[in-house]
Amino acid sequence: MARQKILLPYNFTQYDRKALDFVSRNFLKGEQNEITLFNAYIPAPDIDLRGSPIMVKMKGQLDQLSKKVYEQKSALKEAKQNLLQSGFSKDQVHHIFEPVKKDIATSIIDQVSKGNYDVVVLNRKPAKITRFFTRSVFLKVVEALKNVTVCIVN
Amino acid sequence: MAIKDIMELDIFKIITRSVTESNNLETMSNQSAQLLVGTLGIKASAIFALNPETEELEHLASFGLSVDYLNKGPIQIGKSKGWTSRKEPIAIKDVTKSDMLQYPEQAVQEGIMAIVSIPILFSGRVIGLLRLYHHDRWDISKNDLDTLSVLAEIIGMAMMYSRIRSALHSVKDTVSEVHSVWLEP
Numbered sequence: 051m052a053r054q055k056i057l058l059p060y061n062f063t064q065y066d067r068k069a070l071d072f073v074s075r076n077f078l079k080g081e082q083n084e085i086t087l088f089n090a091y092i093p094a095p096d097i098d099l100r101g102s103p104i105m106v107k108m109k110g111q112l113d114q115l116s117k118k119v120y121e122q123k124s125a126l127k128e129a130k131q132n133l134l135q136s137g138f139s140k141d142q143v144h145h146i147f148e149p150v151k152k153d154i155a156t157s158i159i160d161q162v163s164k165g166n167y168d169v170v171v172l173n174r175k176p177a178k179i180t181r182f183f184t185r186s187v188f189l190k191v192v193e194a195l196k197n198v199t200v201c202i203v204n
Numbered sequence: 205m206a207i208k209d210i211m212e213l214d215i216f217k218i219i220t221r222s223v224t225e226s227n228n229l230e231t232m233s234n235q236s237a238q239l240l241v242g243t244l245g246i247k248a249s250a251i252f253a254l255n256p257e258t259e260e261l262e263h264l265a266s267f268g269l270s271v272d273y274l275n276k277g278p279i280q281i282g283k284s285k286g287w288t289s290r291k292e293p294i295a296i297k298d299v300t301k302s303d304m305l306q307y308p309e310q311a312v313q314e315g316i317m318a319i320v321s322i323p324i325l326f327s328g329r330v331i332g333l334l335r336l337y338h339h340d341r342w343d344i345s346k347n348d349l350d351t352l353s354v355l356a357e358i359i360g361m362a363m364m365y366s367r368i369r370s371a372l373h374s375v376k377d378t379v380s381e382v383h384s385v386w387l388e389p
Binding site for chain 2: 064
């Protein structure tokens with residue numbers, strides 16, 4: 051079986067865990083397969099603290115905020131660890147943790163073209179009200195991708 | 205001892221600006237949750253959208269909560285005992301002494317001691333919920349509840365704006381798919 055580069059966008063939900071299980075079960079056979087876990091995080095906002103004594107006092111707390119956002123990286127490493135425990139070797143599993151670009155869908159689309167992936171594993175949440183408020187990441191990504199196999203875990 | 209207000213005007217201004225300056229609901233809601241945690245010194249914050257059919261709260265954004273806690277199960281608004289008016293904020297000062305929680309054990313395991321729930325209203329209807337979680341017992345002041353309620357209303361307007369924008373994008377995408385050949389007489 052030819053070597054495949056697989057991208058798994060991961061956002062720590064139960065649906066992402068299902069997608070992770072799917073990858074463990076179905077892509078382990080190809081010894082050369084490469085899996086990349088990808089999380090685009092929303093960075094802490096830049097705040098101008100000048101001219102506000104209260105906010106200057108809170109500088110320490112706000113600095114901690116950026117650190118806390120970055121702590122999500124360890125949760126991504128845990129997911130990576132799950133793949134290693136299921137039999138993948140260290141050379142086969144990678145992770146990318148980067149600040150979101152325009153939106154999460156755009157970050158995924160950019161990563162797919164940048165990394166020349168063969169397969170993208172997406173999950174689709176059941177009908178949710180939140181879809182009315184934010185555009186579906188799933189739909190945006192699927193509509194934009196070309197020449198890539200998309201696996202949908204439902 | 206008098207309960208101290210913690211929601212200063214500068215904090216309100218900064219969070220409100222982060223809501224109004226963003227044109228992306230994902231970013232806006234996540235950064236609002238981050239700022240509430242950072243400025244108020246609380247454990248976590250979350251924003252939910254209310255599904256009116258199932259009465260479930262659907263996670264929109266959060267900061268400071270563990271993956272396990274977020275995946276604990278569906279949150280049904282009707283299951284909170286004593287919530288007689290959904291349009292009023294609820295403050296649970298001590299989760300260990302309250303019977304209003306749907307997942308009290310998980311809250312304790314998460315290190316949550318107090319929860320404040322503020323309904324997100326739009327046109328007088330509840331469309332979501334802003335929740336603040338504290339690691340200590342928390343007696344929130346009436347002034348802070350009022351200020352947070354105004355903030356929740358601003359978040360509600362941003363959510364509805366995003367909803368209309370999202371609907372417009374869908375219409376635009378559908379119209380773009382109409383091939384010019386089909387429009388010729």
